[in-house]
Amino acid sequence: GGAKAICVTVDMPTLGDRRRQMRAGFKIPDALATPYFNDRNTGLFKIGGSPKRAILTWPDVEWLRSLTALPIVLKGILDPEDAELAISSGADAIVVSNHGARNLDTLPATIDALPAVAERVAGRIPIIIDGGIRRGTDVLKSIALGATAVMIGRPYVYALALGGSDGVRHCVDLLRREFETAMALTGRTSIGEIDRSLIW
Numbered sequence: 001g002g003a004k005a006i007c008v009t010v011d012m013p014t015l016g017d018r019r020r021q022m023r024a025g026f027k028i029p030d031a032l033a034t035p036y037f038n039d040r041n042t043g044l045f046k047i048g049g050s051p052k053r054a055i056l057t058w059p060d061v062e063w064l065r066s067l068t069a070l071p072i073v074l075k076g077i078l079d080p081e082d083a084e085l086a087i088s089s090g091a092d093a094i095v096v097s098n099h100g101a102r103n104l105d106t107l108p109a110t111i112d113a114l115p116a117v118a119e120r121v122a123g124r125i126p127i128i129i130d131g132g133i134r135r136g137t138d139v140l141k142s143i144a145l146g147a148t149a150v151m152i153g154r155p156y157v158y159a160l161a162l163g164g165s166d167g168v169r170h171c172v173d174l175l176r177r178e179f180e181t182a183m184a185l186t187g188r189t190s191i192g193e194i195d196r197s198l199i200w
């Protein structure tokens with residue numbers, strides 16, 4: 001029982017300009033508000049004149065590290081330099097993520113950001129990737145470009161809305177089957193055999 005890891009989202013010092021949410025009048029209740037991460041250590045942002053406290057900084061990751069033996073996963077890394085800082089702050093894994101491209105427009109696709117991050121990390125810690133994983137082939141390509149694992153956001157949410165827990169199981173089964181098919185069709189019998197040479 002209990003938590004197996006702690007995942008800290010580090011790509012959201014504040015909420016992005018979410019036009020569709022604004023038009024729909026969507027609001028997250030204050031009670032659900034989570035601390036924001038600010039990697040410049042300034043501690044304070046001013047947006048629209050109102051100061052916003054950025055509660056989390058790199059030293060806070062080190063502090064969290066000192067509190068727990070659980071693996072710490074930092075979610076929302078795109079820059080190899082930040083991957084390096086994550087490792088030196090004690091992270092056990094990182095998630096290459098652009099927050100589902102729903103926070104800051106014009107960010108690169110995570111699959112394009114992955115190779116440089118993987119090169120810098122050089123196998124020291126696992127790299128997870130998310131953003132646009134929709135088919136088993138997306139999983140295959142992610143691993144080929146240096147990911148250890150992938151995560152999904154919207155696919156399981158859609159599956160949940162349509163089919164409840166059975167729907168989520170079905171979603172994961174589909175991805176697994178597509179992934180295994182893609183492995184077979186590229187002649188890979190184990191995940192360890194999935195390397196960059198697979199990319200056309």
Ligand SMILES: Cc1cc2nc3c(=O)[nH]c(=O)nc-3n(C[C@H](O)[C@H](O)[C@H](O)COP(=O)(O)O)c2cc1C
Binds near residue numbers: 009133152
């Ligand atoms: C409705 C919704 C809510 C989300 N809320 C959070 C959140 O609270 N914290 C977080 O780190 N990421 C959040 N994300 C981003 C996801 O964790 C994930 O990075 C992203 O959805 C992956 O991209 P994909 O949806 O293309 O698979 C949210 C995404 C969606 C669609």
